[in-house]
Amino acid sequence: MPLLLRMLAVYVIAVFLVVAGGGWLVFDLDLLPIGVHAPNPVVGARATRRPVTRVAQSVAKGPEDNLIAIPAYDIGERTFQPSPLPLSLPVACDPGVDCWIFNYVDVDPGTARADFACGQMSYDTHKGTDIALAHEGRLADEVAVLAAATGLVIGVRDGMVDANIRLAGRASVKDRECGNGVRLDHGGGWYTQYCHLKHNSVNVKTGDRVRNGDRIGSVGLSGLTEFPHLHLGVEKDGKVVDPFVGISGGERCQIGKAPLWRPEVLERLRYLSAVPYNIGFTDRIPDIMDIRSGKADNTVLSSKSSALVFWVEVAGLRPKDYLSVRLFGPDGVLLARKEETIERYQIRVWRAIGKKSKTGWPPGTYRGEVAIIRETATGPMEARRSARVDVF
DSSP, rough: OOHHHHHHHHHHHHHHHHHEEEOOOOOOOOOOOOOOOOOOOOOOOOOOOOSSEEEEEEEOOOOEEEEOESSSOOOOOOOOOOOOOOOOHHHHHHHSSTTTEOOOOOSSSSOOOTTTTOOOSTTTOOEEEEEEOOOOOGGOOEEEEEESSSSEEEEEEOOOOOOHHHHGGGGTTTTTTTOOEEEEEETEEEEEEEEEEOOOOOOOOOOEEEOOOOOEBBBBBOOOOOOOOOEEEEEETTTTOOOOOOSSSOOOSOOOOOOOOOOHHEEEEEHEEEEEEEEEESSOOOOHHHHTTOOOSSEEEETOSSSEEEEEEEEETTTTOOEEEEETTTSOOOEEEEEEOSSSEEEEEEEEEEESSOOOOEEEEEEEEEEHHHHHHEEEEEEEEEOOOOOO
């Protein structure tokens, strides 16, 4: 192929990737027993933008990196019945700031998918709650997985490597989809299961008795998964229980009458969608695997870089959401932008915009901004996040 045609083909592919961005599929697993059942213990627990008329709850603030997401409900004035199995937060993270729920229990009885809040942050037959980290780079932080309630360890698996299933293939985890995991018996027919723990991080063994809040391992990437997260499954008498609904029922599209989460945890685990959870800059069109691994974010860029690219990953988009991604120079001038209306439910997508330069970049602070506007019954709501990068 002549050099000119090869250059043209590369350019067309590059433009498509930057403008169109991309998305990724999410795989998970059904709950699987990973040990031998033991006698039930006694349960115990320790304590041109359209106008926006209402802005959603700010879950993180900062002069150079702020995040605002859209909550689905307000629980401030609700009173709940006591939980039959009070659950503590099972991950040592700050929900809505450095960890997020990407998948809920699928409550749709058919082949479709639905979460308890009438969204689609789930997939068909999903039987747990997925609390995720932003990218694989956080595996090195050894984010602790904690027992959500006091119980007896009845099953343990460890020793599986942390590997993105898209690279490793499903066959590599056949019959071990949970990955490294722990199963607890809480008595009275209640069980919890913790999946995808980090390789060699499990620090309990079958027969141990743990209390809520005890560390049992670290968030990992083992088993049938393509992103680092904890899959928490809850069962009562062999049936899956959504911890946001409980076993006492409740109104449609709302938290149940007696959710399992402790009140202080329920307040922290707000249902957030349209969440720009991962964001950064690079000097080239990003490779999605670099984004997922945490290697795509350059905190400092050179003024001699041939390109400046701003990228973002967003969770929980819905049809008719308006998505805007913009890149600004040090003087506030708009360098690049992409706007679109989302056509279907998407658990997670990534987008990137950028600009090339033959002469380099003026030194200074560049800013990227993403915004999502959603029409709701009470008026438009907005989610947004911005970040900055220094160019020298």
